[in-house]
Amino acid sequence: GAALRVEGLGLQIGGATILKDVDLDIAPGSLVGVIGPNGAGKTTLFNAISGVIRPTAGRILLDGDDITGLSVPKRARAGLGRTFQTSSLFPRLSILENVRVAVQAAHGGSYSLLKFPRREDAATAQAIEVLEQVGLAHRLDTPAGDISHGDKRKLEIASLMATDSRLVLLDEPMAGVASGDVAGLVENIREMQRASGCTVLMVEHHIDVLMGLVDLVAVMYFGTIIALDTPQNIMENPTVQSAYLGTGATA
Ligand code: ADP
Ligand code: MG
Ligand code: MG
Helix, strand or coil: CCCEEEEEEEEEECCEEEEEEEEEEECCCCEEEEECCCCCCHHHHHHHHHCCCCCCEEEEEECCEECCCCCHHHHHHCCEEECCCCCCCCCCCEHHHHHHHHHHHHHCCCCCHHHCCCCCCHHHHHHHHHHHHHCCHHHCCCEHHHCCHHHHHHHHHHHHHHCCCCEEEEECCCCCCCHHHHHHHHHHHHHHHHHHCCEEEEECCCHHHHHCCCCEEEEEECCEEEEEECHHHHHHCHHHHHHHCCCCCCC
16 A cells, blocks of 8 residues: 555635645655645645644545544654754754654653763664764764754754654755755665665755656646656656746746
8 A cells, every 4th residue: 555645635724725636645665756836835735744734625644544633743653754944953952862852752752851961772872873874973962053954954864764754754855955965965865765665755946866866756736746757757747847837946
């Protein structure tokens, strides 16, 4: 079955239609790019899938289970992880503490930040392991607020890896990242997917970044998905080409 299934998803706010008849069927372990002009509804779709907003129509299924009515924390515990267009790290906590917080939050229950530093437990070991994988383990005690934008994104990827998310939604992970850091971040995303077999949806402006990385590209346009195909076929799709004509936008 599908890792993620979206059926007839709709969202009306006031009189406005933000999402309309969104259907998606994503196989487990796929890496899927999401493109579309600014305002097409990409972030809103991620908000609906992750439970930040409630759709006014349709259903969302995670590994076959209907999660449409679940709260954000319950979805996270069911294996859904995401990043936001704006970084959601704790700038005053260290690199290690940020991953520990993510692990604690995903597993639920109460926790104390005071207990974090260097506590020798399984979650700390796991946090250090994922930080090694993204290349941040040499700076465990550096405050997250002091690191580069690209490294913040790596830290977010590490947090998702540490929480064993089965479905990961990345909203413009490359935005604002220095061009020299893009290749490393792409490799981190690939490694996250390979190591855990998780399913990844990522909003990304540049089709050339998606080309060597993703299995499929979903195109959003005016609140709905107008195409889901290989990157190559998407580039050659006349519907996609005409949808982009006149907007001048690539994402
Ligand atoms: P994208 O991520 O593709 O750029 P968004 O999902 O951010 O697009 O926005 C899609 C559309 O929905 C935009 O026109 C935006 O103004 C509108 N929108 C998003 N959230 C709300 C909201 N809470 N209330 C009203 N309009 C919204
Ligand atoms: Mg936008
Ligand atoms: Mg957006």
